[in-house]
Amino acid sequence: MKNYILLLVFLLTFTSLFSQTTSTIIAEVDSDTLLTTLEVLSGEKPSASFGTIPNRKTTVGKGVTRSYLEQKLASYGLDTEIINYRSTGNNVIGVQKGVKYPDSTFIICAHYDSVDDFCADDNASGTSTVLEAARILSKYKFEYTIVYALWDEEEKGLIGSFNYARTAKENNENIVGVLNMDMIGYDGNNDYLFEVHIGNNPINARLTDQLTQVLDESDLDIEKSIQIPGTDRSDHNSFWNLDYPAIFITEAFFNNDFNPTYHTSNDRISVMSLDYHFQISKLVIGTLSELAVLSNTSDIEDVIDIVFEIYPNPTEDFINLKKKKNVVITDIKVFSLSGRELLSVNPNSYLNIIDIANLESGVYFLVVNTSTKRFSKTFVKI
Ligand SMILES: [Zn+2]
Secondary structure, three states: OHHHHHHHHHHHHHOOOOOHHHHHHHHHOOHHHHHHHHHHHOOOOOEOOOEOOOOOOOHHHHHHHHHHHHHHHHHOOOEEEEEEEEOOEEEEEEEEOOOOEEEEEEEEEEEOOOOOOOOHHHHHHHHHHHHHHHHHHOOOOEOEEEEEEEEOOOOOOOHHHHHHHHHHHHOOOEEEEEEEEOOOOOOOOOOOEEEEEOOOOHHHHHHHHHHHHHHHHOOOOOEEEEEOOOOOOOOHHHHHOOOOOEEEEEEOOOOOOOOOOOOOOOOOHHHOOHHHHHHHHHHHHHHHHHHHOEOOHHHHHHHHHHHEEEEOOOEOOEEEEEEOOOOOEEEEEEEEOOOOEEEEEOOOOOEEEEEOOOOOOEEEEEEEEEOOOEEEEEEEEO
């Protein structure tokens, strides 16, 4: 038994290459929220504040879409801006300032304009994932600045992203990585294959490596196909042209699985594979979380021991969570190392006895949300 505990402690120290908070962030990506956003953006259902979004090719449709996107980003506490770069073009931007390197920026992006009615896959799919990233990551602090960008006029020749990248270059802005998503929801042959287009420039390797690591360490059921250099026909190319690091995440259109409804009004949510879209969203959001580096994650375990007593650890059938400070617990959850939610417990006021008898032996995260803060601690089940 002693050797077994030593092994578990070893595993605890070395197995999880990405941070435990990234695991919980991946687990927070919500399929219902993604679907609701897809329905609103593609005009299949009205939004509460702006009604039904018309065709995102039209001036009116793009205007309503912008209002919806900006309101969403602002509701997550981000600084938002609509950049009117020319009479027909407006990018929507949300900024989350980094606490350690505020002048170094990671961009997660997608284009929101379209060529026809609906256009769910192209590109409500990528746009909804940018909003989901903002919803989740805005609750945390990161060392690097994150820009959530929704481009206009991609369909007219990458014009919105080109204007943004050129202005950034002129202002000497330090963009350290761009994750572009365009058409990430179609999987006609149901093989869960997706593509990462990485260009020819070695400066893109760090982005590819980080995405690969998160994919390998997680329990996502999607398979990547690296394309070198890949296509230049989406917004990442605006950044490639100015030697900013960028990669392009998309469905398997170089692997004989092209969306047959492309650029028609048949590009509907019903043609998409929602679980495929959900899993790619988790991967990209997890990758961004790692790249942008969560701030003071190393403090989390110290802080939790001031607020709670968690015992015994290692344990067998139960783990106790006792309050030492007067905080309001909103929920208690147990996650696997790869970020899968395994248990959710209704909090009691003072002492919470969490039944873990059904868990296999191993290392887990106990995550406690209070009204003001999130706490996380690893424990060992023998
Ligand atoms: Zn597109």
